[in-house]
Amino acid sequence: MTRLEPWAAGDLPLLTALLGDPAMMEHLGGPESPEKLAERQARYERPDSGMYKIVDDEPVGSVGFWERGDDAYEVGWSVLPAAQGRGYATAAMELLLEIIRAVGDRRYVHAYPSVENGPSNAICRKLGFTLLGPREFEYPKGHLMQCNDWQLDLG
Numbered sequence: 001m002t003r004l005e006p007w008a009a010g011d012l013p014l015l016t017a018l019l020g021d022p023a024m025m026e027h028l029g030g031p032e033s034p035e036k037l038a039e040r041q042a043r044y045e046r047p048d049s050g051m052y053k054i055v056d057d058e059p060v061g062s063v064g065f066w067e068r069g070d071d072a073y074e075v076g077w078s079v080l081p082a083a084q085g086r087g088y089a090t091a092a093m094e095l096l097l098e099i100i101r102a103v104g105d106r107r108y109v110h111a112y113p114s115v116e117n118g119p120s121n122a123i124c125r126k127l128g129f130t131l132l133g134p135r136e137f138e139y140p141k142g143h144l145m146q147c148n149d150w151q152l153d154l155g
Contacts, residue, residue: 002092097109
């Protein structure tokens with residue numbers, strides 16, 4: 001059964017497998033450097049980071065949320081290649097949306113998958129997000145990419 005666990009001090013190997021792998025970062029500007037991964041790991045470890053690891057019998061990915069303006073959160077997810085296609089991202093996002101609803105301080109949730117990332121766009125559709133359309137998005141810093149802006153109204 002899929003569950004979420006807060007990001008922890010020992011999770012750098014998972015983060016490296018997710019964000020340091022060229023294949024995993026194909027739609028997101030390429031792999032992150034070891035220095036960038038260490039910085040991100042330190043941020044994710046904070047209790048208020050909004051970042052979680054997706055766990056079945058073992059960690060299979062990550063999911064998280066962060067502020068995006070006064071009335072919205074942004075969400076993102078990543079699942080290891082060997083675990084993709086098994087519904088982990090969708091299940092994890094359902095759990096994350098429960099957490100976000102419990103926080104209750106934002107009306108909208110946005111996701112910005114690459115227009116070329118069919119599986120991530122399908123997850124947004126499955127979860128009831130509304131496609132607002134394509135837009136240029138900066139990720140990582142200095143790298144512009146074409147994303148779909150998906151919005152979920154929590155109101």
